[in-house]
Amino acid sequence: MVIKSFVGSSVAEALKMIRSELGPRAVVLKTRTLRERESGSGRRMVEITACLERPTTGELENSMLEKSQLNKNQPARSMERSARLKRLKDSVKDEQAGALVEKMKNIAEEERAKDATSSGPGAASRQVSIDIGDTEEFARRLEDKLDLILDTQLNSMTATEYAPDIAKIAELLAAHDVPERFMQPLIKRVIERKGQQSGAAAIEALEEILVDEFAVHCLPDFTLKPGDVALFVGPSGSGKTSALGKFAVDLIFNKKLKTELSTLDDFRVAAHEEIAGYSEALGAGLVDVQACVRDGGLNRGDTVTLIDCHSNIYDQSRYMALIDRAQAIKPTVTFMTISALTRSADLIRLLKRFGQLNPTHLIVTHTDLTDAVGGIYVALNDRGLKLASLTNSPGSVGELLTPDPASMARRMMRRPQ
Numbered sequence: 001m002v003i004k005s006f007v008g009s010s011v012a013e014a015l016k017m018i019r020s021e022l023g024p025r026a027v028v029l030k031t032r033t034l035r036e037r038e039s040g041s042g043r044r045m046v047e048i049t050a051c052l053e054r055p056t057t058g059e060l061e062n063s064m065l066e067k068s069q070l071n072k073n074q075p076a077r078s079m080e081r082s083a084r085l086k087r088l089k090d091s092v093k094d095e096q097a098g099a100l101v102e103k104m105k106n107i108a109e110e111e112r113a114k115d116a117t118s119s120g121p122g123a124a125s126r127q128v129s130i131d132i133g134d135t136e137e138f139a140r141r142l143e144d145k146l147d148l149i150l151d152t153q154l155n156s157m158t159a160t161e162y163a164p165d166i167a168k169i170a171e172l173l174a175a176h177d178v179p180e181r182f183m184q185p186l187i188k189r190v191i192e193r194k195g196q197q198s199g200a201a202a203i204e205a206l207e208e209i210l211v212d213e214f215a216v217h218c219l220p221d222f223t224l225k226p227g228d229v230a231l232f233v234g235p236s237g238s239g240k241t242s243a244l245g246k247f248a249v250d251l252i253f254n255k256k257l258k259t260e261l262s263t264l265d266d267f268r269v270a271a272h273e274e275i276a277g278y279s280e281a282l283g284a285g286l287v288d289v290q291a292c293v294r295d296g297g298l299n300r301g302d303t304v305t306l307i308d309c310h311s312n313i314y315d316q317s318r319y320m321a322l323i324d325r326a327q328a329i330k331p332t333v334t335f336m337t338i339s340a341l342t343r344s345a346d347l348i349r350l351l352k353r354f355g356q357l358n359p360t361h362l363i364v365t366h367t368d369l370t371d372a373v374g375g376i377y378v379a380l381n382d383r384g385l386k387l388a389s390l391t392n393s394p395g396s397v398g399e400l401l402t403p404d405p406a407s408m409a410r411r412m413m414r415r416p417q
Contacts, residue, residue, distance in 0.1 A: 003051040007034065014048040026050045035320070165199050166191060169206055176374030176412050177344045182381060186210075207413050210377075214387075214405035217380040222361070222388040224333065226257060226302040231264075231326060233357050234337035235350055236311040239365035241271075243337050243391055244306050245278050246400050251304055252282055258303045260285035264325055265310035275308055293328045307331070313353050323356050336385060337363045340370050344378040351383050361388040367401070368392035373408050 002022065008014035011031065018026050027050060034045040166187060173183045186209060193205045224230055224247065234240040244261070251259045261279050265271035279286040289307055307329070313319045326334070336359035338347060351359075362385040364376050380387060390401040 003029070003049065005047055005049045007045050007047045009043070009045060011046050011048070014046050018048060018050045022050055022052045026052050165202050169202055172206075172413070173374065176372045176377075178374040178377060179344050179348075182344075182378055186213075203413065207409050210409035210412055211405045213377070213381070214403070214408050217362075217385065218387045218403040218405050218408075219361070220402050220404070222386075223255070224251060224257075224304050226304060228333055229305045229307065229329060229331045230333040230335060231307050231309055231329070231331045231357070232335050232337055232363075233309045233354055233359060234311060234335075234363075235313075235342075238311075238337045238339045238342075239391065239394070240311075240335070240337035240363075241274055241308050242394055243335065243363045243365060243389070244275075244308050245282075246391060246398060248278060248282050248284055248306055250400055251306075252284060258285075260287045260303050260305045261308075262287045262289040262305065263308040264290070264322060265308060271308065271310065289329055290325060293325070309357075319356075326357055333361060334359045335361050335363050335388065336379075336383075337365060338375070338379055339366045340364050340373070340375060341366050342375055344375050347375050347379050348382055351379060355383065359383070359385060361386050363389050363391065365391045371411055371414075373411050376408065377412070 004018075004022065006014045006017040006021075008017060015028075018028070029049045029051055031046065031048045034047055169187060169190060170183060173186065178186075186206065189209050190202050190205045193209075194201045230247070232240040232244045248259055248261060251257045259282075261275050261284050263271050263275045276286055278284065285303070287305065289305065309322060309326070310318070334357060336351065336354055338350065342350070362376075362379055364379075364387065367373075367390045376387070379385065387403045390403055392398055392401065
């Protein structure tokens with residue numbers, strides 16, 4: 001099976017490239033529009049991912065291009081997806097890979113059928129021109145479904161048969177919602193230290209490894225300082241506005257720093273009212289950062305500025321506007337706020353989507369509502385973020401909790417705190 005992505009200035013050009021390299025039997029898996037900043041060419045481009053299920057020798061040779069022959073405009077994320085699909089194919093049986101391809105083909109056909117029937121009777125049988133601007137929503141829906149299939153497939157695989165003692169470790173990590181692709185490197189390190197038949201020593205080795213892993217990402221002494229501009233981003237319900245309130249309380253009453261609050265949510269009145277309420281209750285300044293940027297820049301001097309952001313990442317126009325505003329503000333810190341209750345598979349997709357806002361640190365909320373910390377481990381390792389703080393209580397009440405690598409490792413090992 002050969003899976004590749006092609007980038008062209010139009011759908012027709014990308015399809016021509018597919019036909020030239022993979023031949024007429026290639027199946028289109030997904031299509032998406034690349035904006036100017038993604039394409040690297042300064043203009044909109046179209047990316048089409050296609051596969052050749054059972055290539056002949058000639059077709060396979062034709063698709064084996066040297067790196068220098070790859071399209072220079074192909075974005076890194078497309079190459080990453082191709083590599084991911086290749087790893088998936090290599091790690092499962094032939095019939096599993098075939099079933100995965102069949103699912104992808106069915107999804108692509110369903111999406112094309114929906115678009116065809118929505119155009120009126122007989123639309124499916126006649127050729128229509130494709131407007132690149134209209135493909136964004138279709139591409140997003142299809143990409144999310146492909147991500148779901150891939151993550152489900154990866155999480156359900158057992159690529160390695162472990163000895164009974166090591167299998168117990170795999171079960172323990174799975175119970176904490178650690179996916180297979182994050183689990184295997186941990187188990188490999190345990191085996192390297194203690195061997196397959198290690199009993200209790202394997203559990204101790206895993207705890208030591210987890211402490212080391214968390215220590216790399218945890219920041220026990222993290223604090224915001226005068227002049228910092230911090231964005232709070234994350235999905236709806238993750239607790240990012242509450243986390244902002246907790247930071248404001250800490251900065252004003254504990255650190256005695258001048259603090260201002262703002263929001264980039266320009267379509268929810270409640271968002272402005274909540275930030276204004278925090279400002280009034282805490283005695284913090286309320287600033288319109290967008291106006292500051294328009295007037296020549298955001299220079300806060302000795303002030304810490306905390307900025308809440310909306311979570312509507314699937315409204316493409318609003319999300320791109322949010323990215324543009326964030327870039328204009330030039331934050332010194334961008335907090336990705338997630339709930340400890342979120343599944344690992346969902347976290348991976350959320351981190352990928354919010355990645356365009358370039359988060360630098362992680363805040364994990366609702367840690368008192370679950371003992372599972374596998375999602376935290378996945379979030380830290382998937383994007384290499386630093387864990388700045390944990391929170392429990394809702395709203396601005398309660399304290400910011402310092403991340404403790406040993407404590408999180410013990411929770412994963414189900415040991416007393």
